[in-house]
Amino acid sequence: MALTCATLGMFLVLRRMSLIGDGLSHVSFGAIALGLFFGVYPLYIAVPVVMIGSYFILKITEKAKVYGDASIGIVSAVGISGGVILASLSKGFNVDLFSYLFGNILAISETEVIFSVTLSFLVLSMLYFFYWDLFSATFDEEYAKTTGIHTNFINILLTLLTAVTVVLSIKVVGVMLVSALLILPSVSALQIARGFKQALFLSILFSLLSVFFGIIFSFLFDIPAGATIVMLSVIFFMLTLVYKKLG
Amino acid sequence: MNILSVENLGVRYEQSIALDGVTFSVEQGDFVGIAGPNGAGKTTLIKAIFGLIPSFSGAVSLFGEAQKKFAKWQSIGYLPQKNVSVNPLFPAVVEEVVLLGLISEKSFPKKVTKADKKAVREILEELGIGDLRKKSFTELSGGQYQRVLLARALVQKPELLIFDEPSTALDPQSRDGFFELLLELNQKKGITILFITHDTSYIQRYASKILYLDRKVMYFGTVENFFQKKEFRDSKHQYHIHYSHSND
Secondary structure (H helix, E strand, C coil): CHHHHHHHHHHHHHCCCCHHHHHHHHHHHHHHHHHHHHCCCHHHHHHHHHHHHHHHHHHHHHHCCCCHHHHHHHHHHHHHHHHHHHHHHCCCCHHHHHHHHHCCHHHCCHHHHHHHHHHHHHHHHHHHHCHHHHHHHHHCHHHHHHCCCCHHHHHHHHHHHHHHHHHHHHHHHCCCCHHHHHHHHHHHHHHHCCCHHHHHHHHHHHHHHHHHHHHHHHHHHCCCHHHHHHHHHHHHHHHHHHHHHHC | CEEEEEEEEEEEECCEEEEEEEEEEEECCCEEEEECCCCCCHHHHHHHHHCCCCCCEEEEEECCEECCCCCCHHHEEEECCCCCCCCCCCCCEHHHHHHHHHHCCCCCCCCCCHHHHHHHHHHHHHCCCHHHCCCEHHHCCHHHHHHHHHHHHHCCCCCEEEEECCCCCCCHHHHHHHHHHHHHHHHHCCCEEEEECCCHHHHHHHCCEEEEEECEEEEEEEHHHHHHCHHHHCHHHHHHHHHHHHCC
């Protein structure tokens, strides 16, 4: 999951799509509420619903001629308000829903581990196979089009992979903090990297270190794992800023 | 051999017409300069040739094939206006940027080989920028930047090169060197070249044909004839002629 967020986040940050993670995490809030409302395992509902949400973000941007951030805001609002309505209709699952807001990696079940590993493998495989198309479309979209790369397909692929990754990350850091996992390791790496491969490597390194030490500190000091992971990511970001300034 | 054919092309932005009834054709080995006033539709024409923007009338064919069916995009090298479309935060090194020129011809899953890296090294050496291979693309000077993008276009071994104001970021000396290089590519390798410029002196010095646009084709033919025609020295086109002399 740390690997997936770090790799995918790099493309999202460079394409100025960072906030799509935030918007889709709000959609996942509504999707989880839907799952709990109908008594279905929430993440099974969240994957397809968030993928549909990501598709709507692209289509609203394209068809309604609004900027991407506005369409993210629209879809995000639908997710949150839908979740709140479902929570109020069914008074019994508010505690469960709350646990998804902030996540808890220490409470993850075996089924969820298998589910996460499978989907992470799928996302990383897609990133591997489409690496150069993603590179080209991110570096210079107009040029990519002139070389015959289907940039619309690349955009759809990127948002769908983001949707899956957001759902996977919910158990770790929760709905409220999931976008931080996509953004922080990437922007930290971009401060000091020379070359795209080095940026990807550093992003993965920061992400893995944040998750690993976040879990350890969480266990040692009895503090929430998700928030600790995010705070460590922020510390890495600040350290890279200092390193860049000194360098 | 016909490389590019544009027939009755019309492009509209919202309610305003950007190009209307544009017709011309480019043959193998031509060196065509595209000039015209601001808003004449020069960049729009290039974008329409690549299918980046829709047209409301007419047709474009590349290498004898309708643009919509055309698939051999690797045979066309493109150098866009400086800083227009390149992501300024992207941390790519020069080698990675030039490798992009080889990606389009690959089939799924696209993989970079040792031969690709060798081709990149060779083209960078040929253009005199071999030492920049591992340098960050965002740290390049204007001249280096243009040469790297030219290397990206050349590494794919194109038959047609299209440039949109290739020399705007260059000082006069680098500009001359850049156009000498284009002339060499045109004459020695037989690459067909199409370039947009505001500075008609470069068309006069290097190109074999000129396409003068003002939403419509005002002139298309040899450079010699263009500069002999009185109508292109009237007030409307004066700026461009003067501009060219001021840079001589």
